[in-house]
Ligand code: SF4
């Protein structure tokens with residue numbers, strides 16, 4: 198096996214471990230930290246079903262962002278929805294045989310990459326053009342966009358310009374999954390693409406990408422508006438109450 | 443009004459303001475007075491930065507992160523998208539970029555990153571992490587007292603990030619290292635020592651109420667009572683202490699009394715619980731907020747009341763509606779003996795606590811109250827949604843009842859009503875500019891400038907519809923607008939309460 202294959206094999210195991218382990222730890226931390234007070238941003242749903250519906254509207258349509266700023270909404274939604282289609286398309290590298298709907302999505306996923314990159318470039322442009330957004334942008338905000346654009350563009354190069362050996366690539370990926378390692382095609386775009394993806398996976402649990410799990414734990418969005426009917430009390434607050442009673 | 447030493451912002455033609463270009467440091471000269479030794483000591487905080495203030499601050503931050511999921515999630519989740527940057531009335535009125543919600547959060551986030559995250563520990567320059575220095579701490583002090591904790595930003599953030607939670611955590615840490623705010627902390631002492639924010643002792647309260655009874659009788663010929671500490675009364679009314687003293691607040695108090703009288707209700711005020719306000723909310727300290735709220739529970743148990751009703755006050759209603767059940771067991775659904783003790787006493791046909799607007803609207807719907815609407819014909823009215831009522835509580839059974847119920851009352855008692863621009867009311871309402879512990883003269887510039895978005899939308903209905911009355915349901919809004927109106931060329935008599943309108947139109951017999 199070539200050095201290159203060994204490096205990428207190890208890299209992907211590390212990246213996967215960090216990604217899953219890191220994210221699991223973060224989620225564990227969020228679950229363990231109580232929300233001691235009822236703080237849904239009202240008007241808020243008065244039932245759990247209502248909260249699920251509110252959350253779904255946020256996650257699928259970015260409802261609050263839509264109310265807030267149409268430009269960010271357009272670019273943000275293009276990027277995320279494009280990314281979703283592209284990710285679904287990539288399922289085909291992880292299974293044999295491939296589910297029919299993944300087959301079906303292939304052409305859409307291909308062109309969704311344009312949506313994704315256009316969205317990213319739009320968001321990036323705002324970091325230069327809008328003085329308020331320029332003020333709050335940090336180097337890592339720019340790097341994160343560069344990383345995602347890099348992933349998108351390198352992927353598109355392989356889809357539309359310089360095709361890579363996808364049969365060999367799939368063998369490599371399945372090999373990773375079943376611990377039966379296979380050589381990785383030494384194609385520059387593929388190496389860039391996979392390298393950047395690994396970096397993204399590694400930084401995920403220590404970066405602002407935590408907004409993905411974060412939204413589900415946001416008390417202003419996930420709480421039911423029923424404080425008069427139910428007594429909501431955190432364990433540490435209940436302990437305080439017993440102590441002082 | 444003394445001549446201001448700052449520029450009063452200009453009105454714009456449209457009700458919704460243009461977004462200003464950022465002006466760095468525009469408000470950095472503003473520093474609210476710092477609390478002195480006696481107030482800090484009473485609240486259990488130091489009153490000056492000690493040797494190890496930095497360690498203490500970081501330690502406290504760690505504790506807050508463990509106790510409040512909001513703070514942890516909000517500090518992690520922000521993507522710097524910028525959607526909130528033009529949503530804060532203090533940014534719109536001052537153009538200081540540190541008054542953009544995300545930048546206000548960033549003051550704390552950069553410290554959080556530095557001490558609590560991987561990226562900030564090892565690559566601080568990359569993620570914008572910074573050491574906690576005295577300069578940073580001073581920035582916290584300034585800009586966490588230029589936030590009224592109004593939650594407007596949280597409506598518009600894709601993750602619901604509520605800068606108010608960060609501001610509260612910031613103030614808690616500041617208090618913990620000896621940098622409390624004079625205004626809020628002295629009020630917290632008064633309410634605990636005397637029973638209300640104004641520091642008005644029981645006998646004075648009794649006199650005031652007796653005086654009001656005489657006035658109402660002289661005015662209407664009807665002996666409307668304002669009972670105090672009456673054991674066995676059915677209803678306990680808890681209202682902001684400004685209602686006893688300040689104009690126009692007292693007009694609403696008269697309104698509540700007339701409603702109770704017309705309904706034939708047995709009700710009482712309490713000298714122990716002579717304050718609905720709870721500044722503990724503003725400081726983000728659970729224990730203080732709980733201690734202040736506890737007086738209501740104690741009064742309810744002592745007087746044996748069956749219902750608890752809260753007067754016109756925004757943040758008080760937030761604490762009452764959203765937190766009383768948690769803090770003191772005023773509400774339903776508690777399974778522990780502590781909360782059941784009170785629940786057993788309460789009348790389960792009604793929600794507890796209840797807002798005075800819910801109470802009045804309920805009576806109007808039942809046809810119990812009679813009005814002569816024409817008595818309000820000299821008024822052309824608009825209504826300002828108070829931030830805490832709008833975005834942190836509810837009235838009635840349906841989400842959004844906090845918007846419809848007060849408007850329904852106004853329409854039932856008056857003929858001329860116009861809403862302000864839809865982008866400036868309801869859940870998008872702008873804060874009055876004086877909430878969250880900012881209602882102090884040393885922050886006058888912040889208050890006047892922060893009021894701009896609201897004043898601008900108000901000016902639009904004044905121009906278009908000839909509006910001459912701003913109806914409110916918050917003691918802080920009332921005090922703030924009375925003070926700020928003259929700066930914008932309006933007369934302070936244009937400010938009043940919803941129950942003031944009720945009071946004008948109600949027919950008593
Ligand atoms: S809570 Fe209100 S005052 Fe504070 S940052 Fe948000 S919008 Fe501004």
Ligand code: SF4
Nearest residue numbers: 520521523524526599
């Ligand atoms: S809207 Fe929310 S995520 Fe976007 S910058 Fe503001 S706080 Fe951060």
